Amino acid sequence: MAPVASRKTLIGGMTVIGLVMLWFGLTTLTGLVTSARFPSPAEFWLSLKQINGRGYAGSTLVSHAFHSLKLVLMGFAVAVLTGVPLGLWMGWSRRVEAFVNPVFLIIRPIPPLAWIPLAILWLGLGDAAKILVIWFSAFVPSVINAFTGVRNIDKPILEAARMLGTPRWRMVREVILPASLPMIFTGLRLSLQASWTTLVAAELVGALVGVGFVLNMAQQDIYPGMILVGMVTVGILGWVTTLLLARVERRALAWNVAARD
Amino acid sequence: MGSISFRNVDKVFGQGTGGVKALDDINLDIADKEFVAIVGPSGCGKTTCLRMVAGFEAASAGSVLVNGRPVTAPGPDRAVVFQQFALFPWKTVRENIELGLRNKNLPVGERNDLVASALKLMNLETHVEAFPHQLSGGMQQRVAIARAYVLDPEVLLMDEPFGALDAQTRVVMQEELVRLARHNPRTVLFITHAVEEAVYLADRVAIMTRRPGRIKEVLDIKAVRERENWDSHARIEDVMDLESFVHLRTHIWKSLREEKGFKDV
Numbered sequence: 001m002a003p004v005a006s007r008k009t010l011i012g013g014m015t016v017i018g019l020v021m022l023w024f025g026l027t028t029l030t031g032l033v034t035s036a037r038f039p040s041p042a043e044f045w046l047s048l049k050q051i052n053g054r055g056y057a058g059s060t061l062v063s064h065a066f067h068s069l070k071l072v073l074m075g076f077a078v079a080v081l082t083g084v085p086l087g088l089w090m091g092w093s094r095r096v097e098a099f100v101n102p103v104f105l106i107i108r109p110i111p112p113l114a115w116i117p118l119a120i121l122w123l124g125l126g127d128a129a130k131i132l133v134i135w136f137s138a139f140v141p142s143v144i145n146a147f148t149g150v151r152n153i154d155k156p157i158l159e160a161a162r163m164l165g166t167p168r169w170r171m172v173r174e175v176i177l178p179a180s181l182p183m184i185f186t187g188l189r190l191s192l193q194a195s196w197t198t199l200v201a202a203e204l205v206g207a208l209v210g211v212g213f214v215l216n217m218a219q220q221d222i223y224p225g226m227i228l229v230g231m232v233t234v235g236i237l238g239w240v241t242t243l244l245l246a247r248v249e250r251r252a253l254a255w256n257v258a259a260r261d
Numbered sequence: 262m263g264s265i266s267f268r269n270v271d272k273v274f275g276q277g278t279g280g281v282k283a284l285d286d287i288n289l290d291i292a293d294k295e296f297v298a299i300v301g302p303s304g305c306g307k308t309t310c311l312r313m314v315a316g317f318e319a320a321s322a323g324s325v326l327v328n329g330r331p332v333t334a335p336g337p338d339r340a341v342v343f344q345q346f347a348l349f350p351w352k353t354v355r356e357n358i359e360l361g362l363r364n365k366n367l368p369v370g371e372r373n374d375l376v377a378s379a380l381k382l383m384n385l386e387t388h389v390e391a392f393p394h395q396l397s398g399g400m401q402q403r404v405a406i407a408r409a410y411v412l413d414p415e416v417l418l419m420d421e422p423f424g425a426l427d428a429q430t431r432v433v434m435q436e437e438l439v440r441l442a443r444h445n446p447r448t449v450l451f452i453t454h455a456v457e458e459a460v461y462l463a464d465r466v467a468i469m470t471r472r473p474g475r476i477k478e479v480l481d482i483k484a485v486r487e488r489e490n491w492d493s494h495a496r497i498e499d500v501m502d503l504e505s506f507v508h509l510r511t512h513i514w515k516s517l518r519e520e521k522g523f524k525d526v
Contacts, residue, residue: 154345154347156343156345156347157347157349159315159317159335159341159343159347160341160343160347160348160349160408161349161360162316162317162334162335163315163316163335163336163337163339163340163341164337164360164361164364164408164412165335165336165337165361165364165365166360166364167364170363170364174349174352174360175349178349178351179349179351181351255350255351255352255392255394256350256351256394
Protein backbone atom coordinates (compact mmCIF):
# COMPACT_ATOMS: atom_id res chain seq x y z
CA MET A 1 0.00 0.00 0.00
CA ALA A 2 2.57 2.55 1.15
CA PRO A 3 4.86 2.32 -1.90
CA VAL A 4 1.88 2.73 -4.24
CA ALA A 5 0.66 5.77 -2.31
CA SER A 6 4.08 7.44 -2.24
CA ARG A 7 4.49 6.66 -5.92
CA LYS A 8 1.22 8.41 -6.63
CA THR A 9 2.34 11.43 -4.60
CA LEU A 10 5.63 11.47 -6.50
CA ILE A 11 3.93 11.44 -9.89
CA GLY A 12 1.48 14.09 -8.73
CA GLY A 13 4.33 16.29 -7.52
CA MET A 14 6.14 15.88 -10.83
CA THR A 15 3.01 16.97 -12.71
CA VAL A 16 2.80 20.13 -10.61
CA ILE A 17 6.49 20.92 -11.13
CA GLY A 18 6.07 20.27 -14.84
CA LEU A 19 3.15 22.69 -15.04
CA VAL A 20 5.07 25.41 -13.20
CA MET A 21 8.00 24.92 -15.55
CA LEU A 22 5.71 25.14 -18.55
CA TRP A 23 4.21 28.31 -17.10
CA PHE A 24 7.67 29.79 -16.60
CA GLY A 25 8.71 28.72 -20.08
CA LEU A 26 5.70 30.18 -21.85
CA THR A 27 5.80 33.52 -20.06
CA THR A 28 9.16 34.65 -18.72
CA LEU A 29 11.49 32.47 -20.78
CA THR A 30 10.06 32.71 -24.29
CA GLY A 31 7.48 35.48 -23.95
CA LEU A 32 5.01 33.47 -26.03
CA VAL A 33 2.27 34.54 -23.61
CA THR A 34 2.46 38.24 -22.80
CA SER A 35 1.83 39.50 -19.29
CA ALA A 36 -1.26 41.34 -20.53
CA ARG A 37 -2.85 37.93 -21.09
CA PHE A 38 -1.42 35.84 -18.29
CA PRO A 39 0.97 36.78 -15.49
CA SER A 40 4.46 35.33 -15.23
CA PRO A 41 5.49 33.58 -12.02
CA ALA A 42 7.34 36.73 -10.94
CA GLU A 43 4.28 38.90 -11.46
CA PHE A 44 2.18 36.43 -9.58
CA TRP A 45 4.65 36.56 -6.71
CA LEU A 46 4.62 40.37 -6.68
CA SER A 47 0.82 40.42 -6.57
CA LEU A 48 0.85 37.94 -3.75
CA LYS A 49 3.33 40.08 -1.82
CA GLN A 50 1.24 43.17 -2.40
CA ILE A 51 -2.01 41.69 -1.17
CA ASN A 52 -0.34 40.12 1.83
CA GLY A 53 1.45 43.32 2.76
CA ARG A 54 -0.34 46.50 1.76
CA GLY A 55 -3.50 44.64 0.96
CA TYR A 56 -5.72 44.85 -2.07
CA ALA A 57 -9.41 45.60 -2.51
CA GLY A 58 -9.62 46.85 1.01
CA SER A 59 -7.77 44.22 2.98
CA THR A 60 -5.17 41.47 3.02
CA LEU A 61 -5.50 38.12 1.33
CA VAL A 62 -5.91 36.33 4.64
CA SER A 63 -8.90 38.41 5.67
CA HIS A 64 -10.48 38.14 2.20
CA ALA A 65 -10.00 34.38 2.28
CA PHE A 66 -11.18 34.08 5.85
CA HIS A 67 -14.31 36.04 5.06
CA SER A 68 -15.14 33.87 2.05
CA LEU A 69 -14.43 30.70 4.02
CA LYS A 70 -16.69 31.84 6.83
CA LEU A 71 -19.58 32.53 4.44
CA VAL A 72 -19.15 29.20 2.65
CA LEU A 73 -19.11 27.27 5.90
CA MET A 74 -22.15 29.10 7.21
CA GLY A 75 -24.15 28.71 4.00
CA PHE A 76 -23.06 25.08 3.70
CA ALA A 77 -24.02 24.38 7.31
CA VAL A 78 -27.45 25.95 6.91
CA ALA A 79 -28.02 24.02 3.67
CA VAL A 80 -26.95 20.70 5.17
CA LEU A 81 -28.84 21.14 8.42
CA THR A 82 -32.05 21.88 6.55
CA GLY A 83 -31.50 19.79 3.42
CA VAL A 84 -30.48 16.45 4.92
CA PRO A 85 -33.41 16.20 7.36
CA LEU A 86 -35.85 17.21 4.64
CA GLY A 87 -34.37 14.62 2.27
CA LEU A 88 -34.56 11.92 4.94
CA TRP A 89 -38.13 12.85 5.72
CA MET A 90 -39.11 12.83 2.04
CA GLY A 91 -37.45 9.46 1.63
CA TRP A 92 -39.26 8.03 4.60
CA SER A 93 -42.73 9.41 3.95
CA ARG A 94 -44.43 9.18 0.56
CA ARG A 95 -46.81 11.87 1.73
CA VAL A 96 -44.06 14.36 2.45
CA GLU A 97 -42.50 13.50 -0.90
CA ALA A 98 -45.80 14.13 -2.70
CA PHE A 99 -46.12 17.42 -0.87
CA VAL A 100 -42.61 18.77 -1.42
CA ASN A 101 -41.74 17.36 -4.82
CA PRO A 102 -43.80 19.81 -6.95
CA VAL A 103 -42.03 22.74 -5.29
CA PHE A 104 -38.74 21.08 -6.13
CA LEU A 105 -39.71 20.48 -9.74
CA ILE A 106 -40.43 24.17 -10.20
CA ILE A 107 -37.40 25.51 -8.35
CA ARG A 108 -34.75 23.02 -9.44
CA PRO A 109 -34.37 24.13 -13.09
CA ILE A 110 -33.55 27.67 -11.94
CA PRO A 111 -29.73 27.84 -11.72
CA PRO A 112 -28.69 28.90 -8.21
CA LEU A 113 -26.80 31.84 -9.65
CA ALA A 114 -30.04 33.24 -11.01
CA TRP A 115 -31.08 33.88 -7.42
CA ILE A 116 -28.24 36.32 -6.86
CA PRO A 117 -30.02 39.47 -8.12
CA LEU A 118 -33.07 38.74 -6.01
CA ALA A 119 -30.94 37.99 -2.96
CA ILE A 120 -29.04 41.27 -3.34
CA LEU A 121 -32.31 43.11 -3.83
CA TRP A 122 -33.66 41.60 -0.63
CA LEU A 123 -30.62 41.67 1.59
CA GLY A 124 -28.11 44.05 0.00
CA LEU A 125 -24.41 43.46 -0.61
CA GLY A 126 -23.68 42.06 2.85
CA ASP A 127 -23.18 38.55 4.18
CA ALA A 128 -26.83 37.63 4.52
CA ALA A 129 -27.44 37.71 0.78
CA LYS A 130 -24.43 35.45 0.16
CA ILE A 131 -25.53 32.92 2.74
CA LEU A 132 -29.00 32.90 1.26
CA VAL A 133 -27.68 32.17 -2.23
CA ILE A 134 -25.31 29.48 -0.98
CA TRP A 135 -28.19 27.94 0.87
CA PHE A 136 -30.30 27.82 -2.32
CA SER A 137 -27.53 26.16 -4.31
CA ALA A 138 -26.20 23.75 -1.68
CA PHE A 139 -29.61 22.74 -0.39
CA VAL A 140 -30.69 20.78 -3.46
CA PRO A 141 -27.89 18.19 -3.62
CA SER A 142 -28.20 17.59 0.13
CA VAL A 143 -31.92 16.96 -0.14
CA ILE A 144 -31.76 14.77 -3.22
CA ASN A 145 -28.97 12.54 -2.00
CA ALA A 146 -30.42 12.09 1.48
CA PHE A 147 -33.73 11.21 -0.19
CA THR A 148 -32.08 8.69 -2.51
CA GLY A 149 -30.12 7.29 0.43
CA VAL A 150 -33.30 6.43 2.29
CA ARG A 151 -35.01 5.02 -0.78
CA ASN A 152 -32.03 2.78 -1.52
CA ILE A 153 -31.86 1.17 1.91
CA ASP A 154 -31.94 -2.61 1.62
CA LYS A 155 -35.48 -3.69 2.42
CA PRO A 156 -34.42 -6.61 4.64
CA ILE A 157 -32.46 -4.17 6.84
CA LEU A 158 -35.63 -2.20 7.53
CA GLU A 159 -37.60 -5.39 8.04
CA ALA A 160 -34.99 -6.66 10.48
CA ALA A 161 -35.23 -3.44 12.47
CA ARG A 162 -39.02 -3.63 12.57
CA MET A 163 -38.89 -7.28 13.54
CA LEU A 164 -36.63 -6.34 16.46
CA GLY A 165 -39.31 -3.93 17.67
CA THR A 166 -37.22 -0.80 17.09
CA PRO A 167 -39.15 2.30 18.17
CA ARG A 168 -39.57 5.15 15.69
CA TRP A 169 -36.95 7.62 16.91
CA ARG A 170 -34.30 4.91 17.36
CA MET A 171 -35.20 3.69 13.89
CA VAL A 172 -34.31 7.10 12.46
CA ARG A 173 -31.13 7.53 14.49
CA GLU A 174 -29.71 4.04 14.39
CA VAL A 175 -31.04 2.58 11.14
CA ILE A 176 -32.28 5.12 8.58
CA LEU A 177 -29.56 7.71 9.17
CA PRO A 178 -26.53 5.40 9.17
CA ALA A 179 -27.92 3.38 6.27
CA SER A 180 -28.28 6.56 4.20
CA LEU A 181 -24.96 8.03 5.32
CA PRO A 182 -22.89 7.03 2.27
CA MET A 183 -25.39 8.78 -0.01
CA ILE A 184 -25.67 11.73 2.37
CA PHE A 185 -21.93 12.28 2.13
CA THR A 186 -22.12 12.21 -1.66
CA GLY A 187 -24.67 14.99 -1.28
CA LEU A 188 -22.43 16.92 1.10
CA ARG A 189 -19.54 16.82 -1.36
CA LEU A 190 -21.74 18.22 -4.13
CA SER A 191 -23.18 20.80 -1.74
CA LEU A 192 -19.72 21.98 -0.75
CA GLN A 193 -18.69 22.40 -4.38
CA ALA A 194 -21.90 24.28 -5.09
CA SER A 195 -21.23 26.50 -2.07
CA TRP A 196 -17.87 27.66 -3.40
CA THR A 197 -19.12 28.17 -6.94
CA THR A 198 -22.05 30.22 -5.75
CA LEU A 199 -20.09 32.27 -3.27
CA VAL A 200 -17.47 33.35 -5.79
CA ALA A 201 -20.18 34.23 -8.28
CA ALA A 202 -22.10 36.19 -5.67
CA GLU A 203 -18.97 38.07 -4.61
CA LEU A 204 -18.15 38.82 -8.23
CA VAL A 205 -21.52 40.43 -8.72
CA GLY A 206 -21.77 42.39 -5.54
CA ALA A 207 -19.54 42.39 -2.47
CA LEU A 208 -17.23 44.61 -0.43
CA VAL A 209 -14.83 41.94 0.74
CA GLY A 210 -13.95 38.33 -0.14
CA VAL A 211 -12.00 36.40 -2.74
CA GLY A 212 -14.64 36.93 -5.42
CA PHE A 213 -14.43 40.67 -4.74
CA VAL A 214 -10.63 40.52 -5.20
CA LEU A 215 -11.21 38.85 -8.59
CA ASN A 216 -13.75 41.49 -9.56
CA MET A 217 -11.47 44.38 -8.58
CA ALA A 218 -8.49 42.84 -10.32
CA GLN A 219 -10.52 42.46 -13.48
CA GLN A 220 -11.54 46.12 -13.37
CA ASP A 221 -7.92 47.14 -12.68
CA ILE A 222 -6.78 44.91 -15.59
CA TYR A 223 -4.38 43.23 -13.18
CA PRO A 224 -3.70 39.61 -14.33
CA GLY A 225 -1.30 38.87 -11.46
CA MET A 226 -3.97 39.60 -8.88
CA ILE A 227 -6.60 37.68 -10.85
CA LEU A 228 -4.39 34.63 -10.66
CA VAL A 229 -3.87 35.15 -6.92
CA GLY A 230 -7.64 35.16 -6.46
CA MET A 231 -8.10 32.06 -8.56
CA VAL A 232 -5.38 30.11 -6.80
CA THR A 233 -6.76 31.14 -3.42
CA VAL A 234 -10.25 29.88 -4.27
CA GLY A 235 -8.73 26.67 -5.60
CA ILE A 236 -6.77 26.06 -2.42
CA LEU A 237 -9.72 26.86 -0.16
CA GLY A 238 -12.00 24.53 -2.12
CA TRP A 239 -9.39 21.79 -2.07
CA VAL A 240 -8.75 22.04 1.67
CA THR A 241 -12.42 22.06 2.63
CA THR A 242 -13.11 19.08 0.37
CA LEU A 243 -10.18 17.26 1.96
CA LEU A 244 -11.53 17.96 5.46
CA LEU A 245 -14.95 16.70 4.45
CA ALA A 246 -13.41 13.52 3.05
CA ARG A 247 -11.68 12.96 6.39
CA VAL A 248 -14.93 13.32 8.27
CA GLU A 249 -16.52 10.91 5.81
CA ARG A 250 -13.82 8.28 6.27
CA ARG A 251 -14.26 8.42 10.02
CA ALA A 252 -18.05 8.32 9.90
CA LEU A 253 -18.12 5.46 7.41
CA ALA A 254 -15.40 3.28 8.90
CA TRP A 255 -17.87 0.39 8.87
CA ASN A 256 -18.54 0.76 5.16
CA VAL A 257 -16.63 -1.59 2.87
CA ALA A 258 -17.29 0.43 -0.26
CA ALA A 259 -15.97 3.64 1.28
CA ARG A 260 -12.71 2.09 2.47
CA ASP A 261 -11.01 2.23 -0.90
CA MET B 262 -46.17 -20.79 23.88
CA GLY B 263 -45.74 -20.37 20.16
CA SER B 264 -48.21 -22.01 17.83
CA ILE B 265 -48.74 -20.93 14.22
CA SER B 266 -51.89 -21.48 12.17
CA PHE B 267 -52.65 -20.81 8.55
CA ARG B 268 -56.43 -20.86 7.99
CA ASN B 269 -57.62 -20.86 4.37
CA VAL B 270 -54.94 -18.35 3.48
CA ASP B 271 -54.88 -16.84 -0.02
CA LYS B 272 -52.36 -14.31 -1.21
CA VAL B 273 -52.76 -12.26 -4.37
CA PHE B 274 -50.07 -9.85 -5.50
CA GLY B 275 -51.29 -6.88 -7.52
CA GLN B 276 -54.87 -5.89 -8.13
CA GLY B 277 -57.76 -6.70 -10.46
CA THR B 278 -56.99 -8.57 -13.65
CA GLY B 279 -53.27 -7.87 -13.24
CA GLY B 280 -53.23 -9.68 -9.91
CA VAL B 281 -51.20 -12.86 -9.54
CA LYS B 282 -52.37 -15.49 -7.13
CA ALA B 283 -49.37 -16.61 -5.13
CA LEU B 284 -50.98 -18.77 -2.45
CA ASP B 285 -54.17 -20.77 -2.67
CA ASP B 286 -56.00 -21.97 0.41
CA ILE B 287 -53.06 -22.67 2.68
CA ASN B 288 -53.93 -24.64 5.81
CA LEU B 289 -51.20 -25.60 8.23
CA ASP B 290 -50.97 -25.88 12.00
CA ILE B 291 -47.62 -25.76 13.73
CA ALA B 292 -47.65 -26.75 17.38
CA ASP B 293 -45.68 -25.12 20.16
CA LYS B 294 -41.98 -26.08 19.99
CA GLU B 295 -42.44 -27.84 16.70
CA PHE B 296 -39.92 -27.45 13.86
CA VAL B 297 -41.67 -27.35 10.50
CA ALA B 298 -39.93 -26.92 7.17
CA ILE B 299 -41.68 -25.85 3.99
CA VAL B 300 -40.15 -27.02 0.72
CA GLY B 301 -41.37 -26.19 -2.72
CA PRO B 302 -40.40 -25.11 -6.22
CA SER B 303 -38.99 -21.63 -6.81
CA GLY B 304 -41.67 -18.97 -6.76
CA CYS B 305 -44.27 -21.20 -5.11
CA GLY B 306 -44.86 -18.71 -2.34
CA LYS B 307 -43.13 -20.47 0.53
CA THR B 308 -41.27 -17.33 1.54
CA THR B 309 -44.55 -15.42 1.38
CA CYS B 310 -45.94 -17.82 3.99
CA LEU B 311 -43.11 -16.92 6.33
CA ARG B 312 -43.44 -13.22 5.60
CA MET B 313 -47.08 -13.31 6.58
CA VAL B 314 -46.25 -14.86 9.95
CA ALA B 315 -43.54 -12.23 10.40
CA GLY B 316 -46.07 -9.50 9.70
CA PHE B 317 -44.33 -8.17 6.58
CA GLU B 318 -47.24 -9.15 4.32
CA ALA B 319 -50.95 -9.43 4.94
CA ALA B 320 -53.09 -12.36 3.74
CA SER B 321 -55.53 -11.53 0.94
CA ALA B 322 -58.05 -13.96 2.42
CA GLY B 323 -58.12 -16.27 5.42
CA SER B 324 -56.08 -15.68 8.53
CA VAL B 325 -52.58 -16.23 9.89
CA LEU B 326 -52.59 -16.78 13.63
CA VAL B 327 -49.83 -16.93 16.20
CA ASN B 328 -51.01 -18.30 19.53
CA GLY B 329 -54.53 -17.98 18.19
CA ARG B 330 -54.23 -14.23 17.58
CA PRO B 331 -54.12 -12.75 14.08
CA VAL B 332 -50.76 -11.31 13.03
CA THR B 333 -50.97 -7.56 12.50
CA ALA B 334 -47.39 -6.23 12.50
CA PRO B 335 -43.79 -7.41 12.85
CA GLY B 336 -42.55 -7.89 16.38
CA PRO B 337 -39.82 -9.47 18.51
CA ASP B 338 -42.08 -12.38 19.51
CA ARG B 339 -41.53 -13.63 15.94
CA ALA B 340 -37.81 -13.38 15.22
CA VAL B 341 -36.72 -13.66 11.60
CA VAL B 342 -33.46 -14.97 10.18
CA PHE B 343 -33.10 -13.69 6.62
CA GLN B 344 -31.37 -15.40 3.72
CA GLN B 345 -29.14 -12.36 3.14
CA PHE B 346 -28.46 -12.00 6.89
CA ALA B 347 -29.78 -8.40 7.00
CA LEU B 348 -27.30 -7.36 9.67
CA PHE B 349 -26.75 -3.67 10.36
CA PRO B 350 -23.36 -3.03 8.70
CA TRP B 351 -22.65 0.01 10.91
CA LYS B 352 -23.12 -1.94 14.12
CA THR B 353 -20.64 -4.33 15.64
CA VAL B 354 -21.54 -7.95 16.33
CA ARG B 355 -22.44 -7.03 19.88
CA GLU B 356 -24.52 -4.02 18.87
CA ASN B 357 -26.39 -6.08 16.28
CA ILE B 358 -27.32 -8.70 18.84
CA GLU B 359 -28.09 -6.11 21.49
CA LEU B 360 -30.55 -3.93 19.56
CA GLY B 361 -33.60 -6.12 20.13
CA LEU B 362 -32.89 -6.28 23.87
CA ARG B 363 -32.45 -2.51 24.07
CA ASN B 364 -35.81 -2.15 22.34
CA LYS B 365 -37.30 -4.30 25.08
CA ASN B 366 -35.85 -1.86 27.64
CA LEU B 367 -34.08 -4.59 29.57
CA PRO B 368 -31.71 -3.39 32.30
CA VAL B 369 -28.07 -3.26 31.21
CA GLY B 370 -26.92 -6.07 33.46
CA GLU B 371 -29.51 -8.52 32.24
CA ARG B 372 -28.88 -7.41 28.67
CA ASN B 373 -25.16 -8.06 28.94
CA ASP B 374 -25.76 -11.52 30.37
CA LEU B 375 -28.14 -12.44 27.56
CA VAL B 376 -25.79 -11.10 24.88
CA ALA B 377 -22.88 -12.98 26.44
CA SER B 378 -24.77 -16.26 26.41
CA ALA B 379 -25.94 -15.72 22.83
CA LEU B 380 -22.37 -15.00 21.76
CA LYS B 381 -21.24 -18.16 23.49
CA LEU B 382 -24.06 -20.22 22.02
CA MET B 383 -23.10 -19.24 18.47
CA ASN B 384 -19.31 -19.31 19.06
CA LEU B 385 -18.93 -15.62 18.37
CA GLU B 386 -16.94 -14.67 21.46
CA THR B 387 -13.80 -13.82 19.51
CA HIS B 388 -15.61 -11.46 17.13
CA VAL B 389 -17.64 -9.34 19.52
CA GLU B 390 -16.35 -5.97 18.32
CA ALA B 391 -16.07 -6.86 14.62
CA PHE B 392 -18.21 -5.24 11.95
CA PRO B 393 -20.27 -7.56 9.70
CA HIS B 394 -18.15 -6.90 6.61
CA GLN B 395 -15.14 -8.27 8.46
CA LEU B 396 -16.85 -11.65 8.90
CA SER B 397 -17.38 -14.59 6.55
CA GLY B 398 -20.89 -15.43 5.38
CA GLY B 399 -21.17 -18.26 7.89
CA MET B 400 -20.13 -15.99 10.75
CA GLN B 401 -22.56 -13.31 9.63
CA GLN B 402 -25.39 -15.81 9.68
CA ARG B 403 -24.34 -16.87 13.17
CA VAL B 404 -24.74 -13.28 14.25
CA ALA B 405 -28.18 -13.15 12.64
CA ILE B 406 -29.21 -16.34 14.42
CA ALA B 407 -27.83 -15.03 17.72
CA ARG B 408 -29.73 -11.77 17.17
CA ALA B 409 -32.93 -13.79 16.76
CA TYR B 410 -32.29 -16.28 19.60
CA VAL B 411 -31.36 -13.65 22.15
CA LEU B 412 -34.90 -12.29 21.97
CA ASP B 413 -36.17 -15.62 23.29
CA PRO B 414 -38.94 -15.45 20.68
CA GLU B 415 -42.04 -17.59 20.79
CA VAL B 416 -41.56 -18.29 17.12
CA LEU B 417 -38.40 -18.43 15.04
CA LEU B 418 -38.82 -17.76 11.32
CA MET B 419 -35.95 -18.84 9.08
CA ASP B 420 -36.10 -17.89 5.42
CA GLU B 421 -33.60 -20.05 3.55
CA PRO B 422 -31.04 -19.05 6.17
CA PHE B 423 -28.26 -21.20 4.73
CA GLY B 424 -29.04 -20.56 1.07
CA ALA B 425 -26.27 -17.98 0.68
CA LEU B 426 -23.59 -20.10 2.34
CA ASP B 427 -21.04 -22.41 0.73
CA ALA B 428 -21.62 -26.15 1.04
CA GLN B 429 -19.20 -26.82 3.90
CA THR B 430 -20.30 -23.89 6.02
CA ARG B 431 -23.83 -24.90 5.37
CA VAL B 432 -23.30 -28.39 6.81
CA VAL B 433 -21.72 -26.95 9.95
CA MET B 434 -24.60 -24.55 10.41
CA GLN B 435 -27.16 -27.29 9.90
CA GLU B 436 -25.52 -29.40 12.59
CA GLU B 437 -25.44 -26.44 14.93
CA LEU B 438 -29.07 -25.66 14.31
CA VAL B 439 -30.00 -29.26 15.13
CA ARG B 440 -28.00 -28.95 18.34
CA LEU B 441 -29.85 -25.72 19.18
CA ALA B 442 -33.24 -27.08 18.25
CA ARG B 443 -32.85 -30.24 20.32
CA HIS B 444 -31.39 -28.57 23.41
CA ASN B 445 -33.60 -25.52 23.42
CA PRO B 446 -36.65 -26.45 21.39
CA ARG B 447 -38.92 -23.72 20.15
CA THR B 448 -41.40 -23.21 17.37
CA VAL B 449 -39.55 -22.89 14.07
CA LEU B 450 -40.88 -22.23 10.60
CA PHE B 451 -38.06 -22.99 8.21
CA ILE B 452 -38.20 -22.21 4.49
CA THR B 453 -35.84 -24.03 2.13
CA HIS B 454 -35.64 -25.53 -1.30
CA ALA B 455 -33.01 -28.01 -0.16
CA VAL B 456 -34.78 -31.28 0.47
CA GLU B 457 -32.06 -32.92 2.58
CA GLU B 458 -31.81 -29.88 4.80
CA ALA B 459 -35.55 -30.01 5.45
CA VAL B 460 -35.52 -33.73 6.31
CA TYR B 461 -32.46 -33.38 8.51
CA LEU B 462 -33.73 -30.41 10.51
CA ALA B 463 -37.50 -30.58 10.73
CA ASP B 464 -40.07 -32.44 12.76
CA ARG B 465 -42.46 -32.16 9.86
CA VAL B 466 -41.97 -31.18 6.23
CA ALA B 467 -44.71 -29.48 4.24
CA ILE B 468 -44.43 -29.81 0.46
CA MET B 469 -45.90 -27.06 -1.69
CA THR B 470 -47.06 -27.09 -5.28
CA ARG B 471 -45.89 -24.62 -7.88
CA ARG B 472 -47.72 -21.30 -8.14
CA PRO B 473 -50.37 -20.72 -7.00
CA GLY B 474 -48.86 -22.50 -4.03
CA ARG B 475 -50.88 -25.02 -2.12
CA ILE B 476 -49.83 -27.43 0.60
CA LYS B 477 -49.60 -30.70 -1.21
CA GLU B 478 -48.48 -33.02 1.52
CA VAL B 479 -47.14 -32.90 5.08
CA LEU B 480 -44.67 -35.58 6.18
CA ASP B 481 -44.00 -36.56 9.77
CA ILE B 482 -40.23 -36.77 10.04
CA LYS B 483 -40.03 -36.75 13.80
CA ALA B 484 -41.69 -40.15 14.15
CA VAL B 485 -39.16 -41.69 11.79
CA ARG B 486 -36.24 -39.83 13.36
CA GLU B 487 -37.11 -41.06 16.85
CA ARG B 488 -37.90 -44.59 15.75
CA GLU B 489 -34.63 -44.90 13.82
CA ASN B 490 -32.68 -42.92 16.42
CA TRP B 491 -31.11 -40.42 13.99
CA ASP B 492 -29.87 -38.23 16.81
CA SER B 493 -27.39 -40.89 17.89
CA HIS B 494 -25.36 -39.86 14.82
CA ALA B 495 -23.39 -36.69 15.37
CA ARG B 496 -22.59 -36.08 11.73
CA ILE B 497 -25.01 -35.03 9.09
CA GLU B 498 -23.52 -37.37 6.47
CA ASP B 499 -24.11 -40.39 8.68
CA VAL B 500 -27.75 -39.46 9.11
CA MET B 501 -28.06 -38.88 5.38
CA ASP B 502 -26.79 -42.40 4.73
CA LEU B 503 -29.52 -44.04 6.76
CA GLU B 504 -32.06 -45.93 4.76
CA SER B 505 -34.96 -44.23 6.52
CA PHE B 506 -33.50 -40.83 5.61
CA VAL B 507 -32.94 -41.74 2.00
CA HIS B 508 -36.45 -43.08 1.79
CA LEU B 509 -38.00 -39.82 3.00
CA ARG B 510 -35.73 -37.72 0.85
CA THR B 511 -36.58 -39.66 -2.29
CA HIS B 512 -40.26 -39.44 -1.51
CA ILE B 513 -40.10 -35.64 -1.27
CA TRP B 514 -37.94 -35.44 -4.40
CA LYS B 515 -40.46 -37.35 -6.42
CA SER B 516 -43.28 -35.25 -5.08
CA LEU B 517 -41.48 -32.05 -6.05
CA ARG B 518 -40.53 -33.39 -9.46
CA GLU B 519 -44.14 -33.67 -10.36
CA GLU B 520 -44.27 -29.91 -10.05
CA LYS B 521 -43.22 -28.52 -13.39
CA GLY B 522 -41.63 -25.40 -12.00
CA PHE B 523 -39.10 -27.32 -9.95
CA LYS B 524 -35.67 -26.74 -11.41
CA ASP B 525 -33.56 -26.34 -8.30
CA VAL B 526 -30.63 -28.53 -7.38
